[in-house]
Amino acid sequence: MEERIGMESSIAIAEVVGRCDVDVVAAYPITPQTHIVEHLSEMVANGELKAAFVPVESEHSAMSVCCGTAAVGARTYTATSSQGLALMHEILFIASSLRLPIVMAVANRSLSGPISIWNDHSDVMSDRDVGWVQIFAENGQEAVDLTIWAFRLAEDRRVSLPVMVHFDGFIVSHMIEPILMPDHETVRGYLPPFEPLLRLDVDRPVSIGPVGIPDIYTESKFLQHKLVVDAYQPIVETLEGFGKYFGRHYHPVETYRAEDAEVLLCTMGSLSETAMTVVDRRREKGHKVGLMRIRLWRPFPFEDIYRAVGAVQTIGVIDRAVSFGGPPGPVASELKAAFYRKPQQPRLVEFIAGLGGRDVALADFERMFDVLLSTRKTGQVPPPAFVGLRE
Amino acid sequence: MTRQQTAKPRWSELAVGCAVTEAGSARYNRTGDWRSSRPVWEHAHCVRCGVCQMFCPEGCIQFEPPKDFPAADLEYCKGCGICVHECPTACIRMVAEEE
Ligand code: SF4
Numbered sequence: 001m002e003e004r005i006g007m008e009s010s011i012a013i014a015e016v017v018g019r020c021d022v023d024v025v026a027a028y029p030i031t032p033q034t035h036i037v038e039h040l041s042e043m044v045a046n047g048e049l050k051a052a053f054v055p056v057e058s059e060h061s062a063m064s065v066c067c068g069t070a071a072v073g074a075r076t077y078t079a080t081s082s083q084g085l086a087l088m089h090e091i092l093f094i095a096s097s098l099r100l101p102i103v104m105a106v107a108n109r110s111l112s113g114p115i116s117i118w119n120d121h122s123d124v125m126s127d128r129d130v131g132w133v134q135i136f137a138e139n140g141q142e143a144v145d146l147t148i149w150a151f152r153l154a155e156d157r158r159v160s161l162p163v164m165v166h167f168d169g170f171i172v173s174h175m176i177e178p179i180l181m182p183d184h185e186t187v188r189g190y191l192p193p194f195e196p197l198l199r200l201d202v203d204r205p206v207s208i209g210p211v212g213i214p215d216i217y218t219e220s221k222f223l224q225h226k227l228v229v230d231a232y233q234p235i236v237e238t239l240e241g242f243g244k245y246f247g248r249h250y251h252p253v254e255t256y257r258a259e260d261a262e263v264l265l266c267t268m269g270s271l272s273e274t275a276m277t278v279v280d281r282r283r284e285k286g287h288k289v290g291l292m293r294i295r296l297w298r299p300f301p302f303e304d305i306y307r308a309v310g311a312v313q314t315i316g317v318i319d320r321a322v323s324f325g326g327p328p329g330p331v332a333s334e335l336k337a338a339f340y341r342k343p344q345q346p347r348l349v350e351f352i353a354g355l356g357g358r359d360v361a362l363a364d365f366e367r368m369f370d371v372l373l374s375t376r377k378t379g380q381v382p383p384p385a386f387v388g389l390r391e
Numbered sequence: 392m393t394r395q396q397t398a399k400p401r402w403s404e405l406a407v408g409c410a411v412t413e414a415g416s417a418r419y420n421r422t423g424d425w426r427s428s429r430p431v432w433e434h435a436h437c438v439r440c441g442v443c444q445m446f447c448p449e450g451c452i453q454f455e456p457p458k459d460f461p462a463a464d465l466e467y468c469k470g471c472g473i474c475v476h477e478c479p480t481a482c483i484r485m486v487a488e489e490e
């Protein structure tokens with residue numbers, strides 16, 4: 001059974017985490033993730049959720065606790081953002097290399113400095129290579145759904161990897177939305193009990209996290225890479241299973257009015273929703289523009305990208321983070337790398353937009369589509385641009 | 392307790408998260424290989440207090456019959472000299488290992 005309710009996304013996420021029968025929540029509050037863990041701690045304190053809430057002294061400790069509890073076979077959840085994710089950094093590798101199926105919400109926020117509590121993807125991009133499965137939700141409903149799904153995928157014995165569910169800080173986390181909330185029994189019907197591949201158990205002693213000498217390190221990294229790559233198939237299957245069960249369908253890459261598009265704009269996260277409005281406007285004017293939304297960030301969905309792009313020759317990519325001194329957009333470099341494997345590469349126009357909470361308005365999207373259409377006409381690819389920069 | 396001789400594992404043979412799944416497998420690590428000097432006991436001054444045994448980081452000191460004096464298992468004694476440092480009667484000394 002599902003009930004349509006008006007609720008702040010963060011509260012809805014916390015509620016659904018409870019319905020996933022989580023055993024342990026270890027978290028440190030940080031804006032804009034705070035409401036999630038605050039609400040979870042309330043649920044535990046009120047006796048509504050039979051779980052241990054571990055109020056740690058830092059995110060580094062939060063992720064360390066999560067590693068320990070997941071290792072004994074407890075279903076483990078945490079949430080963070082920005083500097084908090086950065087502070088977890090070294091432990092994120094431990095969680096993935098030990099194959100601990102922790103689920104973590106990341107309310108995406110910029111990194112300091114200057115100090116900024118507002119939304120962009122600099123936290124995500126700094127932790128791109130930590131070996132976690134990473135997926136993006138564009139709104140509260142998706143964040144709720146993908147949280148339930150994340151436990152299912154993480155605990156899938158073919159995968160057994162930690163999963164980050166990303167959504168934009170404030171824009172999604174603090175939005176009050178109509179959300180279809182599945183009840184406890186419905187979630188239970190979807191999510192089988194957690195059966196870990198390996199657990200710390202006094203009766204069957206094992207050492208988890210020992211040293212890896214040069215003789216095995218290469219093999220262990222090859223295996224880790226392979227596991228993340230091979231998680232793709234279970235991801236597709238479990239998303240399909242989610243769609244069958246809940247009736248809401250998610251895919252590694254999703255498109256909007258892209259079928260006969262001549263130019264595509266690529267987005268990740270909540271910007272997609274504004275972009276769709278502008279695509280509709282342009283379509284009314286007869287402009288063949290479409291949208292490609294990357295939902296799955298790791299493993300990177302190469303084949304879905306090729307399929308979505310098809311024969312389109314001009315693509316714009318919005319990056320919400322900067323690789324300083326680099327390409328400079330992390331998503332754009334990923335796409336370039338993907339197409340470098342192909343005999344022909346589309347023209348790629350790079351936009352850096354929405355940094356540190358800067359609004360990306362309809363007019364900004366209009367200008368980006370103008371650039372894409374003129375690039376298509378002239379064949380001249382402009383240099384990467386910071387959208388809305390005052391010069 | 393001999394060293395387990397196994398081929399280097401392929402990637403497909405690694406345990407989940409490279410865990411060590413056999414209890415007590417540390418005994419295959421013969422830390423005695425590292426030793427450059429070894430402890431030698433002068434039993435005349437030994438009061439059998441067990442301090443050396445307690446402090447030995449390898450846990451390789453046993454009290455051996457028939458006289459129940461401490462002795463190091465040289466398969467595992469890594470020659471750190473902690474026993475020498477801790478012995479209250481100074482009855483242990485380190486002797487260099489010869490080639
Ligand atoms: S510490 Fe010294 S005196 Fe005590 S048992 Fe060991 S060797 Fe003997």
Ligand code: SF4
Nearest residue numbers: 447468469471472474
């Ligand atoms: S030298 Fe070190 S390892 Fe050897 S017996 Fe003494 S304390 Fe133990």
